[in-house]
Amino acid sequence: MRFFGMLLFLTTLLFAKIEHFKTIQSDFTQKVTNDQNKTIVYEGTFYATNDKKALWIYEKPVSKKIYFNNTRVLIIEPELEQVIITTLENTPNIAQLLQEAKEVTPNRYITHYQETTYTIHTQKEQIEKVSYRDKLDNAVEILFTNQSTNLFLDEELFRAEIPRGYDIVRE
Template sequence: MRFALLLFTLASLLFAKIDSFKTIQSDFVQKVTNDQNKTIVYQGVFYATHDKKALWIYDKPVEKKIYFNETRVLIIEPELEQVIITTLENTPNIAQLLQEAKEISTNTYVTKFMETTYTILANTHGIEKVLYKDKLDNSVEILFSNQSTNLFLDDTLFKADIPKGYDIIRE
């Protein structure tokens, strides 16, 4: 659940400086480094709309899809043959994040949510990276590349297709 909340927060942060866009698509690389300096690298594609729908598709090292809307998160994990469905009760309001993100230097912004400080680095194409330490003291860096905005994204992209036979876990 923390992972899903984190991703929703990051999806919200992506809109912090590009809120005039109707849609965004971006490749991402997420690096999570623990206190023993071991790093896990995740890769995939991110999609989002101005009306708070988002989809993170993880390709490597494991496949996973995480769907967001205003009220819930749905995580499909093929390797575990399970789906986790949860609500977003403690998720920041995008408008609140927009108001609270402060530019501390050119193209560098900082915001805080639930005791975690997020540093957002932007460039002329949008968000370049997001840096933070999670609650387990892991250093997390999410790099965004190949961003496109205002593309047509069919609403069906954001509707999860739960495979038959998967365990469904509700939190």
């Protein structure tokens, strides 16, 4: 659930920090390093629209899709043959994030959400990297590459289909 919360926050942050876009697409690499210095690396693609739809597609080391809209989040986990459906009750306020993110050096911002400090690095009005320490003291870094804005993204991309036979968990 911590992972989900971070994605929810990050999705909202991306909406907040990149101004004047209709759509965004970016590859991402997420590195999570524990206190024994062991790292797991996730890779995938991120899509979002300015009307708060988002899709995180994890490709490595496991396949997973996470769909966001105005009211819910749907997580499809093929390896577990499971779908998690949850609401957005803990979504941070976008306006509040913009007001609270402080530029500490050029292209580097700091913001806080639920006792976690996030450092955001930007370049040319695009988010380059987000890093933070989670509640288990893991160092998390998400790098964004090949970022494009204002591309046509078909609405079908954001329409999740629950595979037949998958367990459905509602939270």
